[in-house]
Amino acid sequence: xxxxxxxxxxxxxxxxxxxxxxxxxxxxxxxxxxxxxxxxxxxxxxxxxxxxxxxxxxxxxxxxxxxxxxxxxxxxxxxxxxxxxxxxxxxxxxxxxxxxxxxxxxxxxxxxxxxxxxxxxxxxxxxxxxxxxxxxxxxxxxxxxxxxxxxxxxxxxxxxxxxxxxxxxxxxxxxxxxxxxxxxxxxxxxxxxxxxxxxxxxxxxxxxxxxxxxxxxxxxxxxxxxxxxxxxxxxxxxxxxxxxxxxxxxxxxxxxxxxxxxxxxxxxxxxxxxxxxxxxxxxxxxxxxxxxxxxxxxxxxxxxxxxxxxxxxxxxxxxxxxxxxxxxxxxxxxxxxxxxxxxxxxxxxxxxxxxxxxxxxxxxxxxxxxxxxxxxxxxxxxxxxxxxxxxxxxxxxxxxxxxxxxxxxxxxxxxxxxxxxxxxxxxxxxxxxxxxxxxxxxxxxxxxxxxxxxxxxxxxxxxxxxxx
Amino acid sequence: xxxxxxxxxxxxxxxxxxxxxxxxxxxxxxxxxxxxxxxxxxxxxxxxxxxxxxxxxxxxxxxxxxxxxxxxxxxxxxxxxxxxxxxxxxxxxxxxxxxxxxxxxxxxxxxxxxxxxxxxxxxxxxxxxxxxxxxxxxxxxxxxxxxxxxxxxxxxxxxxxxxxxxxxxxxxxxxxxxxxxxxxxxxxxxxxxxxxxxxxxxxxxxxxxxxxxxxxxxxxxxxxxxxxxxxxxxxxxxxxxxxxxxxxxxxxxxxxxxxxxxxxxxxxxxxxxxxxxxxxxxxxxxxxxxxxxxxxxxxxxxxxxxxxxxxxxxxxxxxxxxxxxxxxxxxxxxxxxxxxxxxxxxxxxxxxxxxxxxxxxxxxxxxxxxxxxxxxxxxxxxxxxxxxxxxxxxxxxxxxxxxxxxxxxxxxxxxxxxxxxxxxxxxxxxxxxxxxxxxxxxxxxxxxxxxxxxxxxxxxxxxxxxxx
Numbered sequence: 001x002x003x004x005x006x007x008x009x010x011x012x013x014x015x016x017x018x019x020x021x022x023x024x025x026x027x028x029x030x031x032x033x034x035x036x037x038x039x040x041x042x043x044x045x046x047x048x049x050x051x052x053x054x055x056x057x058x059x060x061x062x063x064x065x066x067x068x069x070x071x072x073x074x075x076x077x078x079x080x081x082x083x084x085x086x087x088x089x090x091x092x093x094x095x096x097x098x099x100x101x102x103x104x105x106x107x108x109x110x111x112x113x114x115x116x117x118x119x120x121x122x123x124x125x126x127x128x129x130x131x132x133x134x135x136x137x138x139x140x141x142x143x144x145x146x147x148x149x150x151x152x153x154x155x156x157x158x159x160x161x162x163x164x165x166x167x168x169x170x171x172x173x174x175x176x177x178x179x180x181x182x183x184x185x186x187x188x189x190x191x192x193x194x195x196x197x198x199x200x201x202x203x204x205x206x207x208x209x210x211x212x213x214x215x216x217x218x219x220x221x222x223x224x225x226x227x228x229x230x231x232x233x234x235x236x237x238x239x240x241x242x243x244x245x246x247x248x249x250x251x252x253x254x255x256x257x258x259x260x261x262x263x264x265x266x267x268x269x270x271x272x273x274x275x276x277x278x279x280x281x282x283x284x285x286x287x288x289x290x291x292x293x294x295x296x297x298x299x300x301x302x303x304x305x306x307x308x309x310x311x312x313x314x315x316x317x318x319x320x321x322x323x324x325x326x327x328x329x330x331x332x333x334x335x336x337x338x339x340x341x342x343x344x345x346x347x348x349x350x351x352x353x354x355x356x357x358x359x360x361x362x363x364x365x366x367x368x369x370x371x372x373x374x375x376x377x378x379x380x381x382x383x384x385x386x387x388x389x390x391x392x393x394x395x396x397x398x399x400x401x402x403x404x405x406x407x408x409x410x411x412x413x414x415x416x417x418x419x420x421x422x423x424x425x426x427x428x429x430x431x432x433x434x435x436x437x438x439x440x441x442x443x444x445x446x447x448x449x450x451x452x453x454x455x456x457x458x459x460x461x462x463x464x465x466x467x468x
Numbered sequence: 469x470x471x472x473x474x475x476x477x478x479x480x481x482x483x484x485x486x487x488x489x490x491x492x493x494x495x496x497x498x499x500x501x502x503x504x505x506x507x508x509x510x511x512x513x514x515x516x517x518x519x520x521x522x523x524x525x526x527x528x529x530x531x532x533x534x535x536x537x538x539x540x541x542x543x544x545x546x547x548x549x550x551x552x553x554x555x556x557x558x559x560x561x562x563x564x565x566x567x568x569x570x571x572x573x574x575x576x577x578x579x580x581x582x583x584x585x586x587x588x589x590x591x592x593x594x595x596x597x598x599x600x601x602x603x604x605x606x607x608x609x610x611x612x613x614x615x616x617x618x619x620x621x622x623x624x625x626x627x628x629x630x631x632x633x634x635x636x637x638x639x640x641x642x643x644x645x646x647x648x649x650x651x652x653x654x655x656x657x658x659x660x661x662x663x664x665x666x667x668x669x670x671x672x673x674x675x676x677x678x679x680x681x682x683x684x685x686x687x688x689x690x691x692x693x694x695x696x697x698x699x700x701x702x703x704x705x706x707x708x709x710x711x712x713x714x715x716x717x718x719x720x721x722x723x724x725x726x727x728x729x730x731x732x733x734x735x736x737x738x739x740x741x742x743x744x745x746x747x748x749x750x751x752x753x754x755x756x757x758x759x760x761x762x763x764x765x766x767x768x769x770x771x772x773x774x775x776x777x778x779x780x781x782x783x784x785x786x787x788x789x790x791x792x793x794x795x796x797x798x799x800x801x802x803x804x805x806x807x808x809x810x811x812x813x814x815x816x817x818x819x820x821x822x823x824x825x826x827x828x829x830x831x832x833x834x835x836x837x838x839x840x841x842x843x844x845x846x847x848x849x850x851x852x853x854x855x856x857x858x859x860x861x862x863x864x865x866x867x868x869x870x871x872x873x874x875x876x877x878x879x880x881x882x883x884x885x886x887x888x889x890x891x892x893x894x895x896x897x898x899x900x901x902x903x904x905x906x907x908x909x910x911x912x913x914x915x916x917x918x919x920x921x922x923x924x925x926x927x928x929x930x931x932x933x934x935x936x
Contacts, residue, residue, distance in 0.1 A: 059827075064834040093635040095794050098612065098802040115603040124599040131592040135583040138781035139915075144566065167561040175643040175783070175807035182650065186678045206803045210654045211679075313606035313810035315643070323561050334566040335674045339643035339807055342781035359527075366532040447607075 002037055004046065013048060017056035025065050025076055032078035036066060104417070109424035111308075111397045111444040117364060118311050122356055123347065130346045142338035142345065144330070146173025146318070150345045153352040154318060161358070162279070164293050164302075170326050175315040175339035177277075177305050178207055183336075184301065184319070185211045187329055188237060188271065195235030197225050199247055199429035201275075204239060217431045220245070224252035227263045238264070239273045242291055244282065244396040247429045247442050251393055257291055264299040271325075272300045278396040280309045280361045281368050298322030306348065308397075309361060316340050316348055368397060371445045391440070398444040400426060409439050470505055472514065481516060485524035493533050493544055500546035504534060572885070577892035579776075579865045579912040585832060586779050590824050595815045602814055610806035610813065612798070614641025614786070618813045621820040622786060629826070630747070632761050632770075638794050643783040643807035645745075645773050646675055651804075652769065652787070653679045655797055656705060656739065663703030665693050667715055667897035669743075672707060685899045688713070692720035695731045706732070707741045710759055712750065712864040715897045715910050719861055725759055732767040739793075744772045746864040748829045749836050766790030774816065776865075777829060784808050784816055836865060839913045859908070866912040868894060877907050 002024075006016045024030045037045070039053040057074055060066045066074050131138075137147075145151065151168035158164040174180040181204070185194075190211045196204050198217035205215050218229035218238070225240050238260065242252035252260075264270045274291045292302040305317035321329055338345075351357050372392075379390060379401070392399030403412070409425035416423055426440035470492075474484045492498045505513070507521040525542055528534045534542050599606075605615075613619065619636035626632040642648040649672070658679040664672050666685035673683050686697035686706070693708050706728065710720035720728075732738045742759045760770040773785035789797055806813075819825050840860075847858060847869070860867030871880070877893035884891055894908035 064830055093638065093791050093794075095635060095637040095791060096798060097637060098798045113607050115607040118603065118606070120599045120603055120606075124596045127595060127599075128592045131588045131595075135586065135588055138586070138588075138779050139581050139583040141775075141780045142783075167563060169563045169565060170561065175647070175809075176805060178804055179643075179647065179807055190680070203803055210801075212658070307609075311606050312609045312805075315610075315805075315807055315809045323563060326561075326563050330564060330566050333678075335671055336646055337644060337780075337783075339647055339783055341643075341783045341809070341812055344809055344812070362532055 002042065006046070006048075014052045014055040014059070017048075017053060018059045021056065021060060022065055025060075030076045032076055034076045035072075036074040036076065038073055104422040105420040106448075107422045108441075108443050108445070108448065109422045110447065112447045113308075113311060114367075114447045115311075117360075117367060119356060119360060123351065126350045126354075126356075127343065127347045130343065130350065134342075134346055137346070138342050140342070142340070142342050144334040144336050144338055145169065145171065146338045146340065147342060147345045147349070150349040150352075151318075153349045157352050157357065161361075162276075162290055162293070164290060164320075166320055167323075170320050170323065171318050172321060172326075172329065173316060173318050173338055173340055173345065175317070176307065177275075177303055177317040178203070179339055180303065180317055180319050181207050182211070183329075183333065184273065185213065186333060187321075187325065192236040192269070193234050194237045194239060195230060195233050196239045196431070197241065197245065198431045199426060200239075200431060201241075201246060202429065202431065205431065215431075220248065220250065222250065223256040224250050225260065226256075227259050230260070230263055236267075236269055237271050237273060239275065240291075241275045241277070243276055243279045244393075246277075246396075247398070247400070247424075247426055249391065249393055249396065249398065249400060257294065261291065261295055261297075261299060265297050270299065274300050274302050276302060276304045277308050279304070281365050281396050292320060295322075298324055301325065309364070310348075310357075314344060314348070316344065368446060371448065372399065375443065375445050375448070397446040398442050400440050401443060402440045405439055407439070409441070412439070412441075470510065474514070474516075482520045482523035482527070485516075485521060486527045489524065489528060490533055493528075498544045500544055502544045503540075504542040504544065506541055572890040573888040574916075575890045576909075576911050576913070576916065577890045578915070580915045581776075581779060582835075582915045583779075585828075585835060587824060587828060591815065591819065594818045594822075594824075595811065598811065598814045598818065602810075605814070606810050608810070610808070610810050612802040612804050612806055613637065613639065614806045614808065615810060615813045615817070618817040618820075619786075621817045625820050625825065629829075630744075630758060630761070632758060632788075634788055635791075638788050638791065639786050640789060640794075640797065641784060641786050641806055641808055641813065643785070644775065645743075645771055645785040646671070647807055648771065648785055648787050649675050650679070651797075651801065652741065653681065654801060655789075655793065660704040660737070661702050662705045662707060663698060663701050664707045664899070665709065665713065666899045667894060668707075668899060669709075669714060670897065670899065673899065683899075688716065688718065690718065691724040692718050693728065694724075695727050698728070698731055704735075704737055705739050705741060707743065708759075709743045709745070711744055711747045712861075714745075714864075715866070715868070715894055717859065717861055717864065717866065717868060725762065729759065729763055729765075729767060733765050738767065740768045742768050742770050744770060745776050747772070748777045749833050749864055760788060763790075766792055769793065777832070778816075778825075782812060782816065784812065836914060839916065840867065843911065843913050843916070865914040866910050868908050869911060870906075870908045873907055875907070877909070880907070880909075 002021070004017070004020045006013060011019075021030070021036070030036075036042070036057070039050050039057060042053045043050040057066065061068060061074070065077055067077050068074055148168060150173060151171040154171055155166045155168045158166055172180070172183070174183060185208065190213055192213075193216055194208050194213050195216040195218050198219045200217075208215050216233035216235055218225050218233055218235070220226070220229075224242060224245060225238065230238055240252070240260070242257060242260075244251060260272060264272050272291060272295075276290060279290075290300075290302060292300045300322065302320040303317070306314050307317065376390065376392070376399075379385065379388070387404045389402045389404070390399060391402060405412070409427045413423060413425055423441045423443070426442060427438055430438075470489070472485070472488045474481060489498070489504070498504075504510070504525070507518050507525060510521045511518040525534065529536060529542070533545055535545050536542055616636060618641060619639040622639055623634045623636045626634055640648070640651070642651060653676065658681055660681075661684055662676050662681050663684040663686050666687045668685075676683050684701035684703055686693050686701055686703070688694070692710060692713060693706065698706055708720070708728070710725060710728075712719060728740060732740050740759060740763075744758060747758075758768075758770060760768045768790065770788040771785070774782050775785065844858065844860070844867075847853065847856070855872045857870045857872070858867060859870060873880070877895050881891060881893055891909045891911070894910060895906055
């Protein structure tokens with residue numbers, strides 16, 4: 001005879017009945033083949049409704065803990081194999097995790113996005129709608145380049161926003177640009193010479209290094225990477241950010257763009273990877289056509305990501321391949337499944353299609369340009385300006401300040417860190433030695449709150465006192 | 469003077485006002501600096517409420533299309549840079565997409581999951597809750613191994629379900645096992661000899677091939693891969709499915725497991741990758757301890773995926789690294805961000821924590837075992853049994869049938885395809901020539917409906933007539 005005492009809490013009663021009986025079956029208190037009380041008896045003895053017991057028995061039966069014999073009743077199943085083989089305690093082993101960067105009161109080195117700006121409720125609503133409408137599609141493995149709806153939505157967005165004409169099948173969706181770089185190495189070959197901008201995005205050295213590729217570095221002048229450098233380092237593949245270079249902020253002018261394209265056309269097997277990661281946030285002047293749009297010879301691979309424009313949690317990036325490379329991709333790499341979940345692909349497609357993405361971008365562009373304006377105003381009015389020159393071109397999520405000081409950037413970084421202020425020196429982004437003296441700092445303003453101004457500009461006196 | 473005619477449809481009125489004004493700004497009908505009518509005038513002239521206009525103006529202002537001057541009113545902003553550079557028409561280029569497999573009336577070759585079984589509403593509910601609670605976390609880049617909550621939930625699940633004791637930091641989350649194999653090659657080195665089971669999972673040959681690795685093949689006896697074969701092919705890394713081998717269905721007995729572990733221990737740099745992809749669906753007998761659990765010398769890397777146990781749309785897989793490899797991973801590869809979105813990681817963590825995963829697995833195990841039982845019964849009662857022997861061990865999502873026939877498997881496949889029935893021959897999974905005569909077929913029953921029985925067993929006469 002089963003007798004339980006049920007608690008009055010927010011766990012539904014049928015769930016409590018289910019849990020208790022299941023526990024007794026697993027622990028062996030109820031033996032295989034043992035008959036359970038009828039629903040009516042159980043309900044009567046415990047003073048609860050028959051429906052509650054019915055629900056609990058149904059759940060137990062559907063999970064295989066009990067079975068029914070018609071006109072006889074419910075019996076305990078033989079669940080030897082379900083029993084927990086639990087040993088006691090959790091383990092914790094001697095694993096050395098990568099160090100977390102310390103938290104600073106004022107952090108101008110991170111281009112983290114302010115969560116208040118992401119339309120979570122719209123995203124949740126679209127996602128719920130798709131979950132209820134597309135269940136069949138969720139059981140299918142996503143095709144290698146991503147679902148067509150999303151690629152089509154991206155193609156339409158690029159047409160109206162960037163003036164780019166793209167066939168959706170040229171677009172390859174992947175879980176982050178890091179993943180896509182890996183695919184690109186597999187497509188283009190690890191035997192090629194990959195060249196990146198100096199200063200530049202250090203992580204590329206790590207990623208390419210995993211494929212035994214030793215990156216070449218090409219230094220830049222005030223128009224960006226130079227063709228002489230590309231030539232002298234023997235590059236096959238040039239990895240560049242022509243629209244808003246990180247960290248220098250340089251926008252490559254049209255003349256240089258055509259020079260670089262001409263370089264790529266000189267030889268078979270040369271390609272340009274165009275990273276357009278923050279082009280959405282350009283605020284001044286007309287958008288500059290992408291290298292991809294002015295390339296007539298299938299030499300440019302375009303890359304962009306929604307991790308920057310929406311939220312880093314959405315791991316959706318894409319690359320656009322020239323036609324002959326797209327064909328090579330499908331013939332050689334289509335055994336890969338797409339790395340992004342269908343649910344998020346459909347949600348993002350709807351988000352773009354219904355105009356939410358454009359609205360979000362417009363709102364964020366305005367938000368960031370106000371953040372920048374406010375910070376620039378504060379800087380310009382501050383005493384810091386006596387020793388500091390601002391270098392910015394109205395785009396992206398950061399600008400540079402150059403300091404006129406005898407201290408090295410590392411000395412300044414250290415002093416600021418003591419006051420819990422984090423600035424990142426431009427020199428940290430030089431990939432080869434020789435530029436350490438360049439005393440410039442990157443100011444990322446995407447997630448700075450109002451409180452920061454007080455701390456930052458209240459601090460300027462300290463900075464002066466310490467002879468910066 | 470703005471005059472618009474608004475339509476009576478399900479687009480909210482404020483949205484229509486917003487769209488029309490925005491359109492006129494972009495097309496240049498409204499010029500930069502032009503004053504907009506006051507909210508009151510606009511509302512009055514169009515016979516709609518001031519609040520509606522207020523909402524539309526607010527939206528336009530927040531996106532930067534218009535601006536306000538205090539006590540003066542609303543003005544059109546200079547949005548040169550927002551104007552569409554749209555050219556006409558979509559393009560469609562000559563891209564040869566990978567061929568889609570034809571649809572069959574009866575497809576016993578696919579282990580697609582039946583969508584009716586996935587608890588979409590629970591998933592949607594958890595996901596909505598997380599979206600509203602965790603917004604700050606969504607703006608952070610996911611740590612390289614995945615978010616801790618999910619790894620902890622997986623560790624707890626493995627403890628109670630598989631008797632495995634794992635430190636959450638040993639678990640590395642990734643967007644699909646294909647991606648994780650790539651990470652493993654980066655961790656273990658592309659200069660090692662990787663050996664896979666023959667017959668086996670062909671895609672591994674493709675994936676490892678991308679890293680210029682030529683896989684070795686080791687054939688199997690009735691207990692699985694043999695140590696002699698591992699030795700003779702000179703393997704460093706052995707990739708095996710000891711718990712339910714695909715496609716043969718073999719479960720490796722304990723004796724062979726210890727032999728294989730002993731082989732790994734003979735030499736530094738030898739490892740076993742244990743793929744446990746469908747262990748959740750074992751129905752008969754006690755669960756067999758994983759190789760990982762009985763490995764005392766840090767030689768086993770465990771792999772599993774939620775794409776099989778939940779839905780292929782959830783691209784979440786994980787690997788468990790021995791401690792020294794976990795440390796190597798964090799020191800060498802932690803520059804990678806996790807490829808799975810935080811939202812789905814948090815949702816899955818809650819799904820496991822709140823017991824939904826266990827319930828789902830139990831329900832699915834019962835569902836699959838019924839599917840198998842029903843199909844086996846139908847087979848046993850059918851005339852097919854005169855020439856057919858069933859080979860199964862009560863596990864996973866497929867079994868084998870062996871036919872006594874003078875036809876080759878390819879001939880049988882072809883004949884069946886004409887009747888729109890798809891069976892996959894075991895011989896398709898042999899990685900080297902020599903086993904083509906083995907006339908066995910894989911029967912995957914995870915998503916076969918009732919209608920299939922009629923077609924399949926109504927067809928047996930035809931099969932006999934054609935002298936199979």
